[in-house]
Amino acid sequence: MMFSRNMFCMAWVLVGALSSFGVNAADINIKTQYGNVVVSDQVKRIVTVYDGGLDSAFALGYEPVGAIATRGGDNVPSYLQERAKNVPLVGGMQGINIEAVIAQRPDIILAPWYLPEEQYALLSRIAPTIVPTEKGIHPEAWIYELRFYAKALNREQKAEEIIEQVNGRIAELKTLVEAKIPENERGASLLRWMPQGAMVLTTEFFSNAILGQTGFNVTDAGLVKKGRPHSSALSLENLSSIDNDWIFMATLNDEAKGALAAAQTSPAFARLNVAKQDHVIPVHGQLWTSSIGPIAANAILDDIQNVIETKLK
Amino acid sequence: MMSWFRTPPAQRSVVSVFMPVALLLAFCCVSSLLLGAGSVGPNASLQVLLGKGTSDAIFIVYELRLPRLYIGLTAGLCLGVAGALMQSVARNPLAEPGLLGVSAGSAFTVAVALTLGMSLSTLPIELAQIGALLGCFFVIGVAKMQGQRNDPVRLVLAGAALTSLLTAMTSLLLMYNEQAADEIRFWVTGSIAGRNIEQLTRVLPSLLIAFVCVLYVARPLASLALGERVAIGLGYKPSRIRLIVVLAVALLVGAATAIAGPVIFVGLVVPFAARALVGPDIRRTLWLCLPLGPLMIITADVFSRLIAQPTEMPLGVLTAIVGAPVLLAIVRAQRLPTL
CATH class of the missing domain: 3.40.50.1980 (Nitrogenase molybdenum iron protein domain)
Structure with missing residues (x-):
């Protein structure tokens, strides 16, 4: 009995120590469709559950560790296939494979604006899940989404360069x-x-x-x-x-x-x-x-x- | 006139019923040339039919609406006749041509072709027909293996089993190939738009064979309706009659599916309507199915263009909307037209 209580106390101390590390790192606070989300500024493992998120992540210089197949296909969109040939699929038309997402131990999940709340509830328990606030089809949506994901990935400067290049x-x-x-x-x-x-x-x-x-x-x-x-x-x-x-x-x-x-x-x-x-x-x-x-x-x-x-x- | 209504269906002369239905069909055919989802209205179309009109209108009437009318006539004819044959040979008013595994067979082959990378618009028309025949032969084979050739119930049951199996396999294929699913979504509801006469000529040989089969089998089938023993006593072989009928049904439904997709409900409703008008004798019902099938398809097709302008509704949806009230009216009639 005493032993297990000691273990319990030690566990608490450990949790406290770990979370204080978290506070020490420079976190990014980002307002998403489902509330404020805190992301570490040192994300390494990115999972995208959205073609637009995959595109933005590659453009910003990251290689995600998981992506889903595009609509009407059994792989990522073909214009990204060369870049994404080493990215494992974590879902397709049957939906997101939550277990496959967990297996990738992501630091962050880039999701589309149309991600349903039930899916958000699941994904956000695996890693901070970034859902754009702007909804619907919009001519400037790609710029908005790029900036939004770039903020979460701490590459805002790079995003502006990309936008400038495309506009040029x-x-x-x-x-x-x-x-x-x-x-x-x-x-x-x-x-x-x-x-x-x-x-x-x-x-x-x-x-x-x-x-x-x-x-x-x-x-x-x-x-x-x-x-x-x-x-x-x-x-x-x-x-x-x-x-x-x-x-x-x-x-x-x-x-x-x-x-x-x-x-x-x-x-x-x-x-x-x-x-x-x-x-x-x-x-x-x-x-x-x-x-x-x-x-x-x-x-x-x-x-x-x-x-x-x-x-x- | 009143006496015509009081006469029991089986005692009416076929001509007295056939003529009004044929006239109605003629009226629908003209409407189908005059009405459309586009800007070419009845007046402009009439001008075209009288030999005048703009080149746009001429194109729409002769190149879009006319082939569509021919395809509709053929598909309706096939489905109506096939339905009557099927119900008669199965001696079951619920039997419809799809039960032989015919529609499921063609849907499956089309799904396989799409999964293998073919596109719906470039799909060879024979493919759906081959699928229909394969499905049908499989059903006959299974029913035969039982050594119970004389049992039409087994035929229908085997058909139902194969239909479920093929439908499940089709769903499975489409699950894993969303692109094929996207394409077949439009095919399964049926349509007679955008076809050309050339597609019609390619199913003509099989229609001819089916026609000969029907001619040969109509009289024996009528005696079979009186019972197996009567038929045998008159010198017919029930098992052979059934085989020929099933072959004819597969050819007819295969042809209809190839040119118009799996249009539902026509094969079920048309024979019922025909029996309500002229009684259960297959030789009389078949005559009535000739104009009734096309009538149903063409009416549905005209509605399909008018309801959702500038787009069109799927034909299969409209045949159900047109056919269901007819069937309900027959169900509510005092005397159900049984076989």
């Missing part, structure tokens, strides 16, 4: 676009091609925002309801309403080019002026319709630059 590149491409494409031929829309027709993506979307900033005039033909990520699949009879100077066509799989071929076999699509002019650009759906972050921004800018170089003489 956008401005560069904008002069190129304005020089090469006449002002009345810069209309563009981002579509997802479905067997029964097309879905238009909202202009609020990250990739559309980048496209807009490089000088394209991005429209959704008034088809996307406010707050929705995309329209419903349009009837083929209404396809002419999305005719534009440029169409960026995405599919959820890797075969955006296959989707373009499929679309072109549809007589309703082949009739569009944009198809006749060969101004339909197949793009990767994972990158253009479900990714976000500075590395994604650069990859999208690569695609746009490629269009200018190959489609315009």
Whole structure:
């Protein structure tokens, strides 16, 4: 009896000593969607449960120790696969595998703004879980999220450099676009091609925002309801309403080019002026319709630059 | 006119029922050319049919709505006839063509193809049909292995078992391949939009075979309805009749699934409606199924375009919405049209 009480006292002393170490380190206090979270300024093991968090972490110079598969895939988004080839997956479409997250002993978890509270309750018991306060689809979301994660990872200076680099590149491409494409031929829309027709993506979307900033005039033909990520699949009879100077066509799989071929076999699509002019650009759906972050921004800018170089003489 | 309503269904002349239904179908076909989810309204479409109209309108009427009408007619025809055959051979009013494992078979092959990296828009149309036939042959094989060929209940049970198995496997495949799941989500609800005539011509051979089978089997099937012994006494072989019927059903449903996806409910409702109109004799019911199946699909398709403009509703949802009230009305009728 006496022995066990002694053990108990010793344990308390140990806990006290450990927590005083914690106070001594310079902690970062960050306001998240689910309240204030304290993070050590020396995080090493990062787990991301969000493509945007993974992108930001890599951009800020970290290699996470866990990530989840992207929507519609069985791995991280393909534009990040080269960087993330050593990052183990801790979840996929069936959800986050909590045990796999625990096994990575993370110091911090980067989560999306849409993380449900029940999941937060679980994850926050494993490590400080960072959920952005800003919600919804927003053109500037990638900048906000980068700064937010950078604050938690103590790399705020680096984040500003990245934002400056991307903005610089956008401005560069904008002069190129304005020089090469006449002002009345810069209309563009981002579509997802479905067997029964097309879905238009909202202009609020990250990739559309980048496209807009490089000088394209991005429209959704008034088809996307406010707050929705995309329209419903349009009837083929209404396809002419999305005719534009440029169409960026995405599919959820890797075969955006296959989707373009499929679309072109549809007589309703082949009739569009944009198809006749060969101004339909197949793009990767994972990158253009479900990714976000500075590395994604650069990859999208690569695609746009490629269009200018190959489609315009 | 009143006497027509008072006559028991089985004593009405087929022509007196067939003609009004066919007229109704003709009306629906014209509507399906005139109405759409797009900006080309009935007036503009009428101009096109009279040989005038803008190039946009001509394109929409002749290149989008007309192929869709043909596909709808064919799919409706297949499903209606297959339903009547199936209920008759199983002697069970709840039997529907999907019970043979046909729909589940084609859904499974389509899911496998999508998982292997094919895309729905480039999928060969024969694939769904092959899946349907494989599913059906498997069911026949199992029912035969029992040595109880003469028991239609076993056929339906084996079909139900295979359907559950294949549905589970399909779900499993799609669980692990979300991209395929995204694509098949649209396929399973069925649609006759965006098809072209070329797809129709590719299922025509199997339709011809099925047609010959139905011609051959209609009379023996009617005697089979009077009982196994009567059929044998008249010189028919019940097991062979069943085999031919099942083959015809698989060909018909396979063709319908290949061109329109697994459209539900048509195979169940149409034979019921036909029996309510002309009685249980399969030779009479089949005649009525010819216009009733297309009528149901085309009505549903026209609604599917009008409800959610500028987009379209999935056809499978609309066939259920159109078909359920019909079936409920039949259920509430004083005399249930039994087999």
